[in-house]
Amino acid sequence: MAVETMSQESPDEWFVREVLPLEPMIVRFLRRNWRNEAEIDDLRQEAYVRIYESAVRERPAAAKPFMFQIVRNMLVDRHRKDKVIPIGSLTDLDDLDLTSEEASPERACAARQEILRLQDALDGLSDRCREAVILRKVYGMAQRDVARHMGICENTVEQHLAKGVRILAQCVHDRRGTLISQAKRYLKNARPAH
């Protein structure tokens, strides 16, 4: 039965279910093997394109090793092209525990953690942007009503929400936001009481 479900699944569904939950691992791997932080997002994007296109041709039995092989090949290609770093310096795949459950979908779904992460993401938004996202997501208002409620035009709501979409994605998938807010929380708690 499991096999049947797999073959019926669209590449889109497969990508969302198997690949996206591994984003923190993929990004960490890229960081460790690429010096220029500014290019990490582009690399991640290119990796996703390669992974998606390979999966359309043939769906792998095990997603994790498949993906890391692709990411690794991509870095090798890049290094070769840029002639920056000798290939040998790539972190060996063996260093990564590919069997670890750390980023498994089950873990990533842990609802409580997710809500905390989303709340962190809200903290990172500008005031107007946050209000739009809260009205839309927490109160379930339609965009038209959000506009009316905030007294701005629908176009501006779209701008706010689009920004919110992107920042939330960063916190949910890549989890970059969480470290910062954890640090903030730590500092808050560490502050002496008056």
Place this chain on the structure above:
Amino acid sequence: MKNSDAIEDEAAHWLVREERGLGLKERVSFEHWLAEETAHRVSYLRLKASWRKADQLSAIRESLPRTRPSLRRHLAILPKAAPLAALAACGLLLLTGSWNYFSAPRDLAVATAAGEHRSFALSDGTKIELNGNTSLQAKESGPGRVVTLDHGLAYFEVVHDEHHPFTVYAGNRKITDLGTKFSVYRKDDKVEVVVKEGRVRIDIVNSPVATPVFADRDNMVIAKADETLLAPKQSANATDNLTWRSGLLIFNDERLADVAKEFNKYNKKQILVAANAGDIKIGGSFRQDNIEGFKSLLEQGFDVRVKEDRGKIYVTK
């Protein structure tokens, strides 16, 4: 290749516009944009996945600071009329009682006996399927379409109409369709909702300020009294929960006592499991009316004694 930042920006705008609703022309250019480059598609999928997850934020509503006047103001206009509408709907249904099958729109009451499986359509094309032992009333003559589920399990394939909302009342829960297929099970004050497609909104009827829960595809909601649990379900499981529609019961390592309860929903012949056998774990799929098959499987496969007496099946260790 465009850089990821520019693509992500486009993807975010498309996602927001898609949620707002695309016109035909827009829909075409969106499809075109998606197909243009894989980079567009993966970026869109990534944003959409997390944006959907952000629906869980509705759970933090109560914890938001009260210092947001605009939000508070909004709270005040939440539908206080809901319980009244429910009451009115019930009252009218009791009065109308019978119905004319061929006039539309119509108000009707439908009930099934144990083991019976019935489906029908409302005048707008919305499909409703009733499992055994289920009773509900549907009213579509008012401004909205209202179904009241008295007890049992029903599945809804709703033809969405923004101006003619579709709601199901089950116990103290109000389930509002947001373009969807879903099932509702009610037993006394316990209500379970499984979403197969689209979204629903679930409110507590007598408490307009309580947090509404939004359930997505493959979500399952279990509600009792004032507690509402939103469980993210793997797609396979949500399908399992809806397999009664195909007449199949699927169990996955579940207690014999619970399995028997499930069978008893569909059959006149009831299975009674002794306490000492209730904890045996079983799995598999069975036709819900194939109680004989289930019985013989129990005898063969497990260390239990099965005895039938006056229309009841007794299982002991």
